[in-house]
Amino acid sequence: MVSPAAPPRVVIVGGGFGGLRLAQALADDPVAVTLVDRRNHHTFQPLLYQVATAMLEPAAIARSLRAILRRQANVEVRLGDVTGVDWEAKRVLVAEGDAIGFDTLVLAAGAVTSDYGIAGVAEHAFPLKSAEEALRLRHHVLARFERALAGPALIDEGELTFVVVGGGPTGVEMAGALVELIDNVVRKDFPGLDVDRAHVVLVEATDHLIDPFSPKSRHNAAETLAARGVEVRLGTKVEAVTASAVHLAGGEEMPTRTLVWTAGVRANPLADALGLAQAEGRRIVVEDDLSVPGHPDCFVIGDLAASRNEEGALDPQMAPLAQQGARHVAEQLRRRRQRLATERFHYQNKGVMATIGRNAAVAELPNGMRFKGRLAWVMWLALHLQRLVGYRNRFDVLSSWAWNYLTTDRTARLMIGPDDRHPGSQ
Amino acid sequence: MVSPAAPPRVVIVGGGFGGLRLAQALADDPVAVTLVDRRNHHTFQPLLYQVATAMLEPAAIARSLRAILRRQANVEVRLGDVTGVDWEAKRVLVAEGDAIGFDTLVLAAGAVTSDYGIAGVAEHAFPLKSAEEALRLRHHVLARFERALAGPALIDEGELTFVVVGGGPTGVEMAGALVELIDNVVRKDFPGLDVDRAHVVLVEATDHLIDPFSPKSRHNAAETLAARGVEVRLGTKVEAVTASAVHLAGGEEMPTRTLVWTAGVRANPLADALGLAQAEGRRIVVEDDLSVPGHPDCFVIGDLAASRNEEGALDPQMAPLAQQGARHVAEQLRRRRQRLATERFHYQNKGVMATIGRNAAVAELPNGMRFKGRLAWVMWLALHLQRLVGYRNRFDVLSSWAWNYLTTDRTARLMIGPDDRHPGSQ
Numbered sequence: 008m009v010s011p012a013a014p015p016r017v018v019i020v021g022g023g024f025g026g027l028r029l030a031q032a033l034a035d036d037p038v039a040v041t042l043v044d045r046r047n048h049h050t051f052q053p054l055l056y057q058v059a060t061a062m063l064e065p066a067a068i069a070r071s072l073r074a075i076l077r078r079q080a081n082v083e084v085r086l087g088d089v090t091g092v093d094w095e096a097k098r099v100l101v102a103e104g105d106a107i108g109f110d111t112l113v114l115a116a117g118a119v120t121s122d123y124g125i126a127g128v129a130e131h132a133f134p135l136k137s138a139e140e141a142l143r144l145r146h147h148v149l150a151r152f153e154r155a156l157a158g159p160a161l162i163d164e165g166e167l168t169f170v171v172v173g174g175g176p177t178g179v180e181m182a183g184a185l186v187e188l189i190d191n192v193v194r195k196d197f198p199g200l201d202v203d204r205a206h207v208v209l210v211e212a213t214d215h216l217i218d219p220f221s222p223k224s225r226h227n228a229a230e231t232l233a234a235r236g237v238e239v240r241l242g243t244k245v246e247a248v249t250a251s252a253v254h255l256a257g258g259e260e261m262p263t264r265t266l267v268w269t270a271g272v273r274a275n276p277l278a279d280a281l282g283l284a285q286a287e288g289r290r291i292v293v294e295d296d297l298s299v300p301g302h303p304d305c306f307v308i309g310d311l312a313a314s315r316n317e318e319g320a321l322d323p324q325m326a327p328l329a330q331q332g333a334r335h336v337a338e339q340l341r342r343r344r345q346r347l348a349t350e351r352f353h354y355q356n357k358g359v360m361a362t363i364g365r366n367a368a369v370a371e372l373p374n375g376m377r378f379k380g381r382l383a384w385v386m387w388l389a390l391h392l393q394r395l396v397g398y399r400n401r402f403d404v405l406s407s408w409a410w411n412y413l414t415t416d417r418t419a420r421l422m423i424g425p426d427d428r429h430p431g432s433q
Numbered sequence: 434m435v436s437p438a439a440p441p442r443v444v445i446v447g448g449g450f451g452g453l454r455l456a457q458a459l460a461d462d463p464v465a466v467t468l469v470d471r472r473n474h475h476t477f478q479p480l481l482y483q484v485a486t487a488m489l490e491p492a493a494i495a496r497s498l499r500a501i502l503r504r505q506a507n508v509e510v511r512l513g514d515v516t517g518v519d520w521e522a523k524r525v526l527v528a529e530g531d532a533i534g535f536d537t538l539v540l541a542a543g544a545v546t547s548d549y550g551i552a553g554v555a556e557h558a559f560p561l562k563s564a565e566e567a568l569r570l571r572h573h574v575l576a577r578f579e580r581a582l583a584g585p586a587l588i589d590e591g592e593l594t595f596v597v598v599g600g601g602p603t604g605v606e607m608a609g610a611l612v613e614l615i616d617n618v619v620r621k622d623f624p625g626l627d628v629d630r631a632h633v634v635l636v637e638a639t640d641h642l643i644d645p646f647s648p649k650s651r652h653n654a655a656e657t658l659a660a661r662g663v664e665v666r667l668g669t670k671v672e673a674v675t676a677s678a679v680h681l682a683g684g685e686e687m688p689t690r691t692l693v694w695t696a697g698v699r700a701n702p703l704a705d706a707l708g709l710a711q712a713e714g715r716r717i718v719v720e721d722d723l724s725v726p727g728h729p730d731c732f733v734i735g736d737l738a739a740s741r742n743e744e745g746a747l748d749p750q751m752a753p754l755a756q757q758g759a760r761h762v763a764e765q766l767r768r769r770r771q772r773l774a775t776e777r778f779h780y781q782n783k784g785v786m787a788t789i790g791r792n793a794a795v796a797e798l799p800n801g802m803r804f805k806g807r808l809a810w811v812m813w814l815a816l817h818l819q820r821l822v823g824y825r826n827r828f829d830v831l832s833s834w835a836w837n838y839l840t841t842d843r844t845a846r847l848m849i850g851p852d853d854r855h856p857g858s859q
Contacts, residue, residue: 009524046848047575047579047847047848048847048848048849064490065847065849066490066492066844066845066847066849069847070844070847070848071622071844071846071847073622073623073846074622074842074844074846077621077622083624085582085583085624086576086579086582086583088581100467101583103580103583103584103587104580104584104587105584105585106584107584112771138849142849149473150512153473154529154530156511156512157511157512157513157527157530157531158529158530158531159531160531161529161530170781195503196497196499196500196503197499198509199509222600239815248526251698361512399836399844402832406828406832410825416500418492418496418497418500418825419492420497420499420500421473421474421491421492421495421496421497422472422473422474423491423495423564423565423568
């Protein structure tokens with residue numbers, strides 16, 4: 008008796024939008040899938056800024072990878088920090104535990120915050136790429152107000168100045184949500200504090216916000232933010248960051264203890280450890296079909312891949328890129344089983360949207376249609392709810408949003424964690 | 434024109450069951466209240482074990498003190514670590530920020546975990562008194578299974594042995610919830626793992642569990658736990674704890690990497706810093722009316738107070754003691770304003786209950802009525818829901834319980850926090 012051949016193993020590195028979508032897309036295929044991630048949950052990154060500003064609890068936007076994939080028989084989940092790939096032996100190496108053999112490897116490890124080498128950013132700025140970082144920022148912001156109340160003499164000039172660097176959608180959303188947190192929650196929670204001293208600044212190096220949008224939407228975002236009390240500083244470069252100030256080009260020093268860094272990303276450092284060619288932002292160079300030159304059994308998708316359009320421009324690092332890459336690679340694996348040639352990957356722009364705050368957002372479709380104000384905001388809410396993974400998360404997010412909207416309250420203003428007892432410490 | 438005299442200031446140290454209840458009880462009194470806590474939230478400690486076993490998210494059982502007290506005009510909240518009291522100047526000293534002057538001081542800082550001086554407990558055991566500690570334990574437990582799956586060679590004998598020390602209600606609830614976590618969740622989440630190797634042990638120094646209960650209920654709890662797979666070790670003393678084992682009296686060494694310590698509490702260390710007389714468990718000696726001998730303007734309530742019944746026995750350190758003490762002190766402050774003598778505090782036993790797991794609990798009323806099984810379990814659920822502070826928390830807990838019950842799933846199996854990326858680290 009001969010046992011049937013084991014199905015080929017597809018190892019996916021990363022459980023973000025791309026890796027998770029790919030694992031699910033392979034559900035009915037004759038392959039064994041291993042999904043490796045260093046966290047035990049998928050994080051819905053577009054809503055991290057709401058965790059940071061006490062609108063949502065992290066559990067509302069995170070879901071256990073094992074829970075998501077529990078019913079899919081051909082997938083197994085491995086928690087592990089991938090440190091490299093043994094290309095000869097076709098094995099993925101992890102920091103602890105057994106190496107994982109593969110027939111096909113798909114790298115979907117995403118991007119991390121980039122400081123562009125600016126001094127002090129790594130030490131003093133708050134990034135916003137994980138639930139943990141969002142919680143840390145929330146604690147820090149709330150602690151500033153607690154500290155200002157506990158000892159007015161403790162407050163220096165920058166104690167209640169909150170600087171967001173980066174005028175992309177995340178920076179705009181973060182600045183808008185911070186102003187609302189201060190106006191709707193802090194003002195009621197801290198009756199003994201002069202909340203007008205609090206100040207939100209959005210710093211952007213170019214001369215406009217939300218780059219992928221049309222000039223009209225960019226202008227609308229800047230005006231809406233300014234009307235709500237955000238100081239928008241365009242054409243302003245950051246030169247250095249310290250524990251108590253940000254130094255801007257031209258010599259200006261702005262005192263602050265809270266600098267949120269949303270100015271850019273680079274490929275996951277794993278990209279540097281694989282001996283593969285890299286392009287701008289350290290993204291891994293790929294062929295037209297997303298496979299790696301010289302390693303036809305390895306594909307790269309999402310923010311990690313230096314995929315390009317026909318004109319040679321890099322595709323934008325957004326969730327749809329990863330999800331479209333996942334569907335593309337699933338299809339190419341099918342074509343190979345059928346001994347067909349692989350196809351070129353084409354990223355399709357589905358439009359862009361960003362929320363600026365309560366009842367305010369901007370949205371643009373590829374056909375040129377533009378939306379703003381409350382209509383765009385409702386579209387944004389609906390789209391993000393629909394994109395969340397899992398009924399339970401949708402229920403949690405929807406009920407939190409409804410509660411916050413109806414009460415103009417934010418239930419999530421908790422400081423739970425290693426730092427919850429030391430509001431004054433940095 | 435003479436400005437009206439400022440109302441006398443009542444400073445309450447601690448926002449637990451006692452301190453929070455007292456602040457609320459003073460809502461209509463002619464006093465100014467300052468509630469000081471080192472955390473920004475009230476924690477519903479009786480459900481911490483459900484946070485540790487992935488049944489609830491911490492936000493479901495924690496609520497911002499400012500949110501709870503927002504509508505009460507005569508109270509202000511101060512976040513701060515109280516380090517002592519300047520009795521001469523009548524000021525409460527905090528680690529950072531301005532000292533807080535008082536006319537009346539109420540100490541309600543509660544109890545902390547006690548290691549009774551047993552070697553290694555402070556370093557290696559997991560306490561369960563705060564949301565942060567519950568999350569740390571949850572991460573650690575889930576990480577044991579992730580690690581066992583990642584590298585079978587990594588597993589030593591104690592990797593999947595979970596030891597709970599202390600056979601009180603918390604220990605019984607914790608052991609029962611751990612077994613359910615393993616049977617209902619881990620078994621489905623880790624299909625590649627031999628989950629039968631996992632093992633829960635409940636260690637108790639005396640010859641019985643849940644001391645405040647009748648022998649019949651004690652026996653029922655022990656039998657139910659054993660039937661569900663917990664190894665119950667009565668009459669077993671812990672002599673020392675290391676990173677990889679617990680040493681029991683008589684020389685037995687039980688390998689384990691997870692020791693949950695619910696064996697006892699002592700008064701908050703603040704009690705040691707006040708220059709006041711202390712009794713067993715370092716509780717502060719109080720007069721019959723809960724005031725401090727020699728300091729008639731200072732009261733102590735809850736776990737921190739060495740209050741006694743008529744026979745001289747110490748009152749049990751449970752939530753109702755703190756809540757009754759709060760009502761008593763509010764009443765005594767009223768009597769003093771009316772120049773009446775203060776009254777003796779009488780703790781009233783309202784009964785005891787403990788849940789052992791799904792559909793199983795024990796409950797006893799002071800009149801001798803006993804309940805067990807599903808009826809007691811439903812009583813337990815209803816009582817705990819009712820005791821939670823705030824509609825939003827009740828809604829969160831009820832919806833999580835309903836979801837968990839209907840799906841036998843646990844949505845909260847997330848590892849978010851400083852350690853979420855290092856499942857193998859201790």
